[in-house]
Amino acid sequence: MTYTLPPLNALRAFEAAARHLSFKLAAHELHVTPAAVGQQVKALEARLGVQLFDRLHKQLILTAAGQAYLPGVSEGFRHIAEATLQLKPAGAALLQLGVHGSFDLRRLELARFRSAHAEIGLRVLHPAGLHELVEGKVDLLIARGLGHHPGYRCERVDEGSGLGDWLVAPEGTADCPEIVSFREWLRALPVANPLANRRPRLVGGAGS
Numbered sequence: 293m294t295y296t297l298p299p300l301n302a303l304r305a306f307e308a309a310a311r312h313l314s315f316k317l318a319a320h321e322l323h324v325t326p327a328a329v330g331q332q333v334k335a336l337e338a339r340l341g342v343q344l345f346d347r348l349h350k351q352l353i354l355t356a357a358g359q360a361y362l363p364g365v366s367e368g369f370r371h372i373a374e375a376t377l378q379l380k381p382a383g384a385a386l387l388q389l390g391v392h393g394s395f396d397l398r399r400l401e402l403a404r405f406r407s408a409h410a411e412i413g414l415r416v417l418h419p420a421g422l423h424e425l426v427e428g429k430v431d432l433l434i435a436r437g438l439g440h441h442p443g444y445r446c447e448r449v450d451e452g453s454g455l456g457d458w459l460v461a462p463e464g465t466a467d468c469p470e471i472v473s474f475r476e477w478l479r480a481l482p483v484a485n486p487l488a489n490r491r492p493r494l495v496g497g498a499g500s
Contacts, residue, residue: 313353344361386412389416
C-alpha cells in the first residue's frame with residue numbers, strides 16, 4: 293500500500309503551530325524562523341486545498357478544517373515516536389545526550405554514570421545543539437545560552453545568571469526514567485554543585 297502524505301516538515305510546522313497557536317513559538321520549538329513555519333504551513337494548505345488557520349492581527353486561530361486535521365496528525369507523530377522507541381534493545385534504555393562544543397565532558401564523570409546505571413545505554417554527541425534536539429538526534433541536551441526554549445524544560449547546570457549551561461529536554465519526555473536518572477546524577481555531582489536546589493523553567497507564551 294502506498295501512502296499519500298504531505299511533506300513531513302510541513303506537517304511538523306502545522307502541528308507545532310497548531311499546538312502553540314503561534315508561528316513564533318512553533319519556530320522556537322523547531323529551531324527555524326517564524327517565516328519558515330508560515331511558508332511551510334502555506335505550502336501545506338495549498339497542497340491540501342484547504343485553509344488550516346485564520347491569520348488575524350497578532351492572533352492565529354485554527355479553522356474548522358485545521359481543528360479536524362490536528363488530532364490525526366498529532367496521533368500519527370505519537371505512533372511514530374512510540375514505534376521508534378520499540379527499537380531499543382531489550383533490557384537497555386538508550387539515552388542520547390547532546391553537549392555543546394565548549395562544555396568540558398570531564399565535569400559529567402560519564403564513566404561513573406555508566407557504571408552506576410548499567411541499565412542505561414548512554415551515548416554522547418559532542419558537539420551538539422538545539423538543532424540536534426529538535427531533529428530527535430539527541431534526547432537531552434546541555435546547551436549554552438539563556439534557557440529560553442518554548443516547549444522544553446530548561447534547568448541551569450552552572451551557577452550564576454545570564455548566559456550559562458542548561459539541561460534541556462522536551463517537556464513531553466522530561467520525566468522519563470532515563471532523563472530523571474541523568475538529572476539526579478547532575479544534581480549529585482560535587483563540582484560547582486550543578487542543578488542543586490534549582491527549579492525547572494518552563495517557557496511559553498502567546499502571539500504569532
